[in-house]
Amino acid sequence: MMSAVGSGLWLLRHELRLFWYGAGSGKGHGAGRRPGLGTIAAVALVWLALHAVGWLAMRNLADVPVGDPRILLAATALLAVSGTFMLSTAIKSSVLALFERGDLDLLLSSPLPSRSIFSVRLAGVVASTAGIHLFFLAPFAHGALLHGQWRWLGVYPALVGIAVLCACAAMLLTLGLVRLIGARRTRVVAQVIGALAGALLVIASQSYSLFERQWQGRMRELLGGMLGPDGVLAAGSSVWLPARALLGDPGPMLALAALAVAAFFLTARHTHRFFAVGLQLSASTGSSSAGRKAVPVRPRFGRSLFDTVVIKEWRLIVRDPQLISQVLLQLLYLVPMCFVAFRGDGLHVPAIGAGLTLLASSLAGSLAWIALSAEDAPDLLLVSPASPGALRRAKLAAAVMPVLVLIGAPLLWLVVRSPLGGLVLCFTASAAVLGAGMIVFWCGRPGVRSNFRTSGKRGFVMNLLQLFNSLTWGALAWLLADATSAPPSANAAIGAGAAFAVALLTLASAWLMRQPRDRAV
């Protein structure tokens, strides 16, 4: 495809090229490398496999009438979840595209009209927002097509339309947020929205089973009434219009497409100036410390090496809102776990124990990676006379201590409520935390703190070991806690023994695969 140099199409090609290069590194912009053939082949295989799943799944669903309220309810729920994730992705993409890629100064100083630049950026945000959802959902539409149901192709305009609406909203929200709180904190907001969407998805998927039987009955009755021919959620209700668009109903589909096109052009037309102003303002609010009143420090010299390193690590973690939000958002998943643990007939010690152990292990692994592998100034430590072993042990302690404190309160409460079970869980949770820390201690590769969620934690072996560590200690927590209330079955005893053996084997493997440290002298 040939396009005139400097035209909007030419700029779009440039964007696509950057996206393609970024796809290889998982960074979403041009800092990386092209995806390798192996990656492309693996992605293609996954997509083909999804088509097989889609073909099987749509065998019975393909000819379900569009007017079936159950289908409309499911499609609406799907769109709600997808939309929330899309908004989160779109805000992150907007921050990246507008404020973090660092090439807009060049583009805006060129003779290209800023409207073209903004339109192309918006199109890029739409593509990155819709892409992943289409990847997973389009195979189902294709599966339905193979069953002769073309209308499921409505997934395309519906998802792209919603992605456009989310991208427009995200662009405007981003520009406003960046003005108010700066680019970095805006990314944090995007992450929080994404994590909330994830947590809501878990809670929603469990919500029905969380209610007691009598409530489940009442809910069924209530929903049945609402979905009935005379209910507020009858098939003709306008609430279902987005779902109808998704299911290929021509009217709603065209309306959504028209709305998306209008939103795109209006956003591109009326906000490019706002965008340029926002860009300039971000230079003054981009730094998270800018504009903030400096809190006086009371210097305290003469601490031991251990204390010095631990305090430095804690300061770096606590002062990085983006990082801490990424780490602590894992706590959100405690909410559904609490529902499961406390529902109905009382305390479920095994469930709480397994959940706490999994969570603590995951948190400890994340913090250990940040402290041990994502050192900002490794050369400073290497040129210092401090022993590398002492430095790394202090960093490990800095990662593990907050997690032990965090789980300390619920564990103490469990010990009071159920002494034997509580003590067992103290052991499994502590072992999981220490195991997660030691795996990073031995196998962690140097990374960059800002890449915590993407390439930063790369290292297939380490991630696999972390997974084994979490799952085995979690399983052991469940089985042992269960055994404190009733004599264990033979299978449970064998399972506990196997889990313990695998946990030890995981640690031994981590020790055997430990990384050579890069200290030269």
Next chain:
Amino acid sequence: MDDNMNDSAPALRIDGLRKHFGRPAVDGLDLTVRRGELYALLGPNGAGKTTTLRLVTGLLAPDAGTIEVLGVDLAREPAAAKMRMAYLPDEPLLYGKLKPYEYLEFVAGLWGVRADEAAPRAQELLDWLDLSRHAHELTEGFSRGMKQKLALAGALIHQPQLLILDEPLTGLDAAAARQVKDLLLSHVAGGGSVILTTHILEVAERLAQRIGIIRDGRLIAEGTLDQLRERTQGGSLEEVFLQLTAAS
């Protein structure tokens, strides 16, 4: 700090230093920095200046050769050698989420400086480098010059006898460059030694007692500015440098 130090040893002695990265980066380098001397190591891009400094600081292991810091063999007693020196790379080693005092606390902790020495020293350095009014701000908002000055304060907090600086004045404005130069001269006047690399020949010309010129990992000329001029019949250091690096 000086209990085990050999008083007659030079601040830095490098003998037959070699390092290959596919091709020789440092190729049989012999070099000595005397006590109380500011030594400038010059050379074209890719000559091996930074590699030499990274070998001296222990960030890289040499393929061959020995490095002694104030008489202490770096390979045999790395901790003792490192206690006596400090390194300031061209990109400052800072933590964006720490404040200057906290950064100095951390560096002082790494070198095990006692509180009664570190606290007044930190205040003195921040005052000298005009950073006191920013002492309670996170360094992520600092300009390049402020970061460079803070990194220099960190390098000096443990009062090293040998200061190793890689392009210390790059990116500094005139006032900041002046402050850094004054601090280096003061360090040398107090008996300390400095080895620095720079592309700003005026800095070497005005500050250094001796100048070494390195090319392809080898020292091709060394001496005072006058000695180098005599050798080449050149005028300014720029002319001397260009003649020597072209001639070799």
